[in-house]
Amino acid sequence: MELAVLGVYGEHPDLTDAQVDAAYEELARRYRAEATHFPFKPGHLDGLRAEVHDAALRHLTLMLDHLDTADRPSAEELRQCVNRLRSSVKRFSREGGRQGYLKFIDRELNSEETDE
Numbered sequence: 001m002e003l004a005v006l007g008v009y010g011e012h013p014d015l016t017d018a019q020v021d022a023a024y025e026e027l028a029r030r031y032r033a034e035a036t037h038f039p040f041k042p043g044h045l046d047g048l049r050a051e052v053h054d055a056a057l058r059h060l061t062l063m064l065d066h067l068d069t070a071d072r073p074s075a076e077e078l079r080q081c082v083n084r085l086r087s088s089v090k091r092f093s094r095e096g097g098r099q100g101y102l103k104f105i106d107r108e109l110n111s112e113e114t115d116e
Contacts (some may be wrong), residue, residue, distance in 0.1 A: 001085065002105045005069040006060035008052050009102050015048050017093040023052035023087055027060075027083040034075035 005023075009015045033040035045053050058068050064072055073081070093099035 001056040001060050001082075001107060002056040005052055005102070006106060006109060008048065008055050009106065011047055012051070015102060016098045018098070019048045020052055020101060021089045021093075022049045023056060024082050024086045025090065028055060028079050028086065029036070031079035031082060032076045033078055039098050086109050092096075 005020055022045065026045055026049075029043065030040050060078075088104075089101040092104045094100070096103055
């Protein structure tokens with residue numbers, strides 16, 4: 001999912017951590033609804049928030065589609081994972097400002113590519 005976020009950040013350098021957090025929050029709501037068997041009612045995401053949400057959801061769906069049913073994480077596990085990402089957004093925003101998380105994942109994920 002973070003690679004999808006980086007893709008949007010690459011196209012829109014004005015993207016902020018708050019917009020990413022809003023997209024992650026919507027994903028967490030989606031998986032909470034699925035885990036509790038309630039119908040999901042989409043919130044109002046616009047602009048870059050919607051673009052990040054859609055890219056992350058598309059990326060995650062593609063990844064999940066490649067797993068056998070037995071290997072797929074539950075909706076609750078997905079919700080917990082997204083909430084851990086939200087915690088990272090908050091932490092790195094606090095430490096690095098309004099794009100602290102984005103700069104962190106850009107640095108970490110791009111350094112992994114150059115290490116290989």
